[in-house]
Amino acid sequence: MAGASRFAAAVAIVVVIAGLTLLPQFSGEYGVQIGFRLLIYIVLGEAWNLLAGYCGLVSLGTSSFIGIGAYVLVGVLNAADVPISITLVGSGLVAAIVAFVVSPALFRLRGLYFTVGTLALGEALRLFMINASFSGGAGGWFLNAPSPSTNALFYYAIGLLAAATIVISACTQTRFSILLRSVRDDEDAATQMGVRAFHVKLAAFIIASFLMGAAGGLQAYKLGAIEPYGMFGMQWTIDVLSLVIIGGLGLRLGPVVGAIIVIALGEYLADYPELHIAITGVILIVIVRFAPKGILGLGLQLARWLTAPRPASGALRSGAPR
Amino acid sequence: MPSLDVVASSLASGFFLGGIYALTALGLSLVLGVMRLVNLAHGEFLILGAYAGLFLLKWTGVDPLAGLLLVGLAVGLLAYPIHRFLLTPLRGKGPEAPMMTMFGVSIIMQNLFILLFSADTRSIERDYATASLSVGPVTIAWIYVIGFAVSVIAIGLVHLLVSRTAFGRDLRASAVDPFAAAIVGVDVQRVHAATFALGAACAGIGGTLIGIAFSFTPSSGATYLLTNFAVVVLGGMGNIMGTLLGGVTLGIMQSLGGIVLGDGYRDLVGMVLFLIVLAIRPTGLLAGKS
Amino acid sequence: MTGLHATTPSGPSRAPLLRTEGLTKRYGGIVAADAIDLTIGLGEICGVIGPNGAGKSTLIGLLGGALRASAGRIHFDGQDVTALADFERARLGIGRTYQIPRPFLDMSVEENLKVAQFSLSPFAAHTLIERECDEILEQTGLADVRRLPANALPLLRRKRLEVARALALKPKLLLLDEVGAGLIESELTELIALIKAVSGPNRSIVVIEHVIRVVKECCDHLVVLNFGKKFAEGSTTSVLSDESVAAVYLGTAHSPSPAAAVAAAPQSSGATPNPESAETVLALSEVFAGYGQAKVLNGVDMTVRKGEVVAILGANGAGKTTLANTISGAIKPTHGRISIAGEDIAGLSPHQIARRGIAHCMEGRRIFTPLSVEENLLIAARSVDRGEAARRLDEVYALFPILAERRASPGASMSGGQQQMLAIGRALMSKPMLVIFDEISLGLAPVMMDRLYEALLALKAGGLTMLLIEQDVERALALADRAHVLERGKFALSGSAGAIRSDARLRHLYLGEAE
Known part of the structure; x- marks a missing residue:
């Protein structure tokens, strides 16, 4: 059963990704723009879900790695004529290296302290980039390379999502997933089972940071101009966390559902950005309280409830007067 | 290298500003120590205090310093229902759900500020915010001195409340062993609600002072949240006098950072210091109990 | 040794x-x-x-x-x-x-095992992993639930x-x-x-x-x-x-103390103040309780009347502390009724139960270590004026003069025995109708136990109603009027203290020789 549903999910993902490549043929410029954002959000959401949902590392440092990826991409493209795909890998690699460097300090912190530590990391990087002279300070950098077409960007995003899907599936559908979840559920019990918890967390952190870095790079390629307030801004952290929690923390397809909801809400309230974020906050609070597994979890529960045999109602019927 | 006068003035400003940091950090520290809650909306309570001071002045003409208690009361009263309706139902669901809820509250408040008060940069205009005091080579703005004095008094009062009163006894008992506290008759939930409101009030009062000393925007809260965390971690969680010491230390370190690296690095110094201390000693440099 | x-x-x-x-x-x-x-x-x-x-x-x-x-x-x-x-x-x-x-609750039984298998040999062949997993599941009787999430398992299965x-x-x-x-x-x-x-x-x-x-x-x-x-x-x-081992369990590992001798005297002459006619302070009927999957109390019935000392005995793990925690409201009973002076306390929180006159001197003392000795005492004297609080302090200080000497010291600085005195004093500060004393002699030297039991004897003489939970059978029976012996969450033996002491089944219930 589990194998079948896993296969079905894989097929669904492939079909969706293949279908997405056709989108520019049917939708206008606007549709492709939205599609690009959706894809970036799904990639970021999957990366964050790997950390928080599968490994229990609730990070508020998402923007750090997005920002690093963005600066690496612009820096590299401005300095040399490197193919974009290789530059994106570079963005991811540098983000992963930064994650590796800060991990000994961050992993000394457990639970809430880890969360606060990642928040401080993001803030520290932002302040650093605002003040550092090499990065152009608060003004940031302009990309000198010619700006890509919307469709080209969209195809790069599909490529990134495909890569992310493969990497995340490799983590969440394999033996590694079991080690990840054991650390999430009870780190002490896991180490007593011989799990090298530090290495497991490090692997998840590096993979997630790589994906966030690459996504940040692609976002910078689209923008053509980057500055620290935007690329290292809290907004990324808020959006990514919200979309995963709203969609379904720890569920493979939670980020997809969440990204669709968050982007739809954002588009619907596009003229009222503050209201949009405030409403996101309300939804977040409601989900945390009433649906710890998000909208997708709620849907799955509903589906199970609908398909499950209900002895209670049967008993009621038999007990009714004839 | 800047002149000696500038260095001395800058260090003195850092010292006095550290007192204000300590007051706002105290609120965060109390909530963390007693409720084991990382209040991610703490920075927004602080900014709410700044807005409250601003509008108090605008609408009623009451000087924000005279209205500090009122501001504290208002922010505390707003925090109370947040505890009652959002946090109390999450009892027993682990530490992450309340933290995420406060994260939600934080983004709601931040955006309500924008909706209600616009995204403009504001400051509370008072003479004493710009007037300066000169003692020997040291020249600092009066508000730093006033803010420090007010903060030290407020911290002292909170210290007395926690160490001398029946409520303080209940608070300390609930912090070390909530189970035993309930068994001897303490209504731990009520203590938590009061602690949460007290923490918010500290943030609100400090926020007004910060609003006079500096300009602020609806999204300034996050930086102050982290600055306050740095103070808590430097001073030791739940250690009231340690918090004062932590605040002053951070204030001076920020000034030093500003002198050596340039003014923009002030906040960065706090953050880096925070990360270093957190990594070396997560329980705080001056680990100790209340 | x-x-x-x-x-x-x-x-x-x-x-x-x-x-x-x-x-x-x-x-x-x-x-x-x-x-x-x-x-x-x-x-x-x-x-x-x-x-x-x-x-x-x-x-x-x-x-x-x-x-x-x-x-x-x-x-x-x-x-x-x-x-x-x-x-x-x-x-x-x-x-x-x-x-x-501590299973990984959100993972299936099979996955729980695989955590260890994969951490040990991440690249072992699939068939080998499955075979080993099957063998272990077969051996531990979990094969039929291998795909169930661990949080769906009852306690015995979780232990397996x-x-x-x-x-x-x-x-x-x-x-x-x-x-x-x-x-x-x-x-x-x-x-x-x-x-x-x-x-x-x-x-x-x-x-x-x-x-x-x-x-x-x-x-x-x-x-x-x-x-x-x-x-x-x-x-x-x-x-x-071995007798000395039995003594460790039954608490006879020390020489008979003067306190025990004194305690035995009034009780043996039947000095209980009219147990039948005195009013009921605490009544339990058909109480079941436990922690999640673990059912610890399986139908306890008990009454304690005013002025009585009732001992609850039983081997470790029999449910004694759970019983105490259920009465003081820290654990909600899953079934049954508990009433204090006739009032049903269902749904009340521990602090509300404390205000209705139940004091609980907890196992492990649970002193508030950063609070001073006096603060530890005063915290339990709730909603009384200064004068009354001072009177109660004086009473406790009269009982344990060392506490008066160290009134300003933090609880953390006290020795184990002094902390136990403080815990007893704290329980008395609310002027309770009934005090539950849970394992007050645990981990203390015999001399200190003597000292504590002398104090309890004085309290009994003053008319205090007590529920005494104790590993040290000898001491408990010397003080108590009546006793119940818990075994796996039910009373296996009940009666007057004298009758229980001479009952041959007592030793068996402790050392498990009953078949």
């Missing part, structure tokens, strides 16, 4: 798999494990028993690596493992279970899962921490069969147990811990039949 002489364990010919030298764990001033020397041969099943707080769980933590030793060394399989982290020891072949099962998960490490040494606690008789039989089934010539097992039946039927060799020290060691039969 009293009683038995520690000799070489039963199998001197077997090579030792595990050897500890002077293994010590200190927490501040408290020594939880005190210079323990253990030798466990390959293939041996060694039981570790001892009263609550004797250091048994500390020992498991030290061996498994969850706790760092303060002193001493651990040699395992020809290697010094003292400095190794817990996961490294696990990989060398030390598997442990937790006293309260603990064992199964440890077995998946292919351990040479298996540490079983209180696997028998909270199980009913038939479940114990299954558990014993399981322990025997997983033992073998190449695997040693350490069984830490309160349930004597488990060690009796499984172990070749027993170690008795008391106050963190090795108290006795030898073959299972010799240790269990």
